[in-house]
Amino acid sequence: MALSATCVQAEVTTGQDADAGLPYWELREPGMSVRLVQRHPDQTRGFFLARGFSREDVELIAQSCVFQTIFRNTAPATSSDSLEYDLKAWRVQAAGEPRSMQTREDWAKIWAERGIAKPARIAFEWALFPTRQSYNPGDYNWGMSVFGLPPDSHFDLALSWSQSGKTHAAVIPGIHCAADAPPILEVE
Amino acid sequence: MRLQRICLLQLLCMLVLCLSAYQSAAKESGAQTLSAVTKPVAAPAFELMDLDGRPHKLADYLGKVVVLNFWATWCPPCREEMPSMQRGWEKVRDEDIVFLGVNVGEDADTVFLFLADYSVDFPLLLDKDAKVIEEYPVTGLPTTYIIDAQGRITHRAVGGRAWDDDVLLDRLRALKSPK
Numbered sequence: 001m002a003l004s005a006t007c008v009q010a011e012v013t014t015g016q017d018a019d020a021g022l023p024y025w026e027l028r029e030p031g032m033s034v035r036l037v038q039r040h041p042d043q044t045r046g047f048f049l050a051r052g053f054s055r056e057d058v059e060l061i062a063q064s065c066v067f068q069t070i071f072r073n074t075a076p077a078t079s080s081d082s083l084e085y086d087l088k089a090w091r092v093q094a095a096g097e098p099r100s101m102q103t104r105e106d107w108a109k110i111w112a113e114r115g116i117a118k119p120a121r122i123a124f125e126w127a128l129f130p131t132r133q134s135y136n137p138g139d140y141n142w143g144m145s146v147f148g149l150p151p152d153s154h155f156d157l158a159l160s161w162s163q164s165g166k167t168h169a170a171v172i173p174g175i176h177c178a179a180d181a182p183p184i185l186e187v188e
Numbered sequence: 189m190r191l192q193r194i195c196l197l198q199l200l201c202m203l204v205l206c207l208s209a210y211q212s213a214a215k216e217s218g219a220q221t222l223s224a225v226t227k228p229v230a231a232p233a234f235e236l237m238d239l240d241g242r243p244h245k246l247a248d249y250l251g252k253v254v255v256l257n258f259w260a261t262w263c264p265p266c267r268e269e270m271p272s273m274q275r276g277w278e279k280v281r282d283e284d285i286v287f288l289g290v291n292v293g294e295d296a297d298t299v300f301l302f303l304a305d306y307s308v309d310f311p312l313l314l315d316k317d318a319k320v321i322e323e324y325p326v327t328g329l330p331t332t333y334i335i336d337a338q339g340r341i342t343h344r345a346v347g348g349r350a351w352d353d354d355v356l357l358d359r360l361r362a363l364k365s366p367k
């Protein structure tokens with residue numbers, strides 16, 4: 001996918017997401033937008049603890065750099081410019097080799113090995129951003145994306161998508177995973 | 189005279205700002221689109237319980253247009269669109285158009301808690317084991333399918349919509365009597 005991509009001049013903005021009150025990184029191009037909103041590890045812990053995961057299993061997710069992702073097809077409603085993406089083609093560029101994102105399918109294997117109960121697995125699957133999706137104009141999704149990095153890491157995200165028969169690629173630079181809160185001291 | 193001009197200018201500025209804010213909000217909330225399915229297919233059959241333990245079969249709604257919404261209480265755009273679904277349903281409830289909300293993976297207690305904050309009168313069905321959603325080509329929540337009076341999936345919307353929008357409701361009405 002990336003080989004034949006048209007590399008666009010990325011229009012990336014950052015700021016504080018009004019709803020989450022946390023930093024975001026947003027790429028807007030004609031016909032699409034994607035926003036990554038930082039999630040604090042404690043938010044992720046709280047979410048999955050409430051859905052049947054053990055503390056040990058929750059740590060696996062919370063320590064893996066999770067962002068809320070909002071991807072939209074912003075093409076005019078009157079157009080037929082459908083949009084497709086595949087997270088397997090996206091690359092996380094941090095220190096060392098570029099790596100893949102951790103998708104629903106990757107986590108499904110982990111949860112199967114760890115014997116996670118089905119209600120928790122269902123919640124996890126649907127809470128995660130879809131690995132592949134096709135959007136028509138006006139369509140969008142929200143979901144958690146997992147980048148597989150320790151808290152407080154910085155990375156660039158090389159992403160690609162296709163729209164109207166053309167493949168596009170862009171880089172969102174300098175994304176920052178939320179730092180973890182210091183552990184609460186236990187006193188006797 | 190000068191004071192009148194200043195007031196007029198201020199009024200114009202406010203109008204421009206309001207229009208700009210409205211356009212921005214409309215853009216962020218997504219277009220009111222329904223994507224037509226190229227070849228309508230029979231909607232997969234199901235039977236699910238509502239919150240009162242009453243069974244609902246999709247087949248029970250043959251002859252009506254069904255707005256089948258897959259959602260979860262923790263999903264932000266699902267929560268955002270739910271009040272508009274309620275208002276949309278209130279507008280068309282006597283017109284052979286049915287709204288069904290299929291909650292994915294949660295139990296009745298969780299949905300009851302949700303209803304403490306959101307007033308919803310149309311049937312909310314429990315797909316606790318995610319068996320039904322697996323029969324539909326859903327990859328993200330919310331996703332809504334429109335099923336025509338013949339039981340065929342004719343349209344899809346991925347992400348939330350303002351379901352009380354009359355333009356959108358007119359498209360549902362048109363499905364009751366296909367050409």
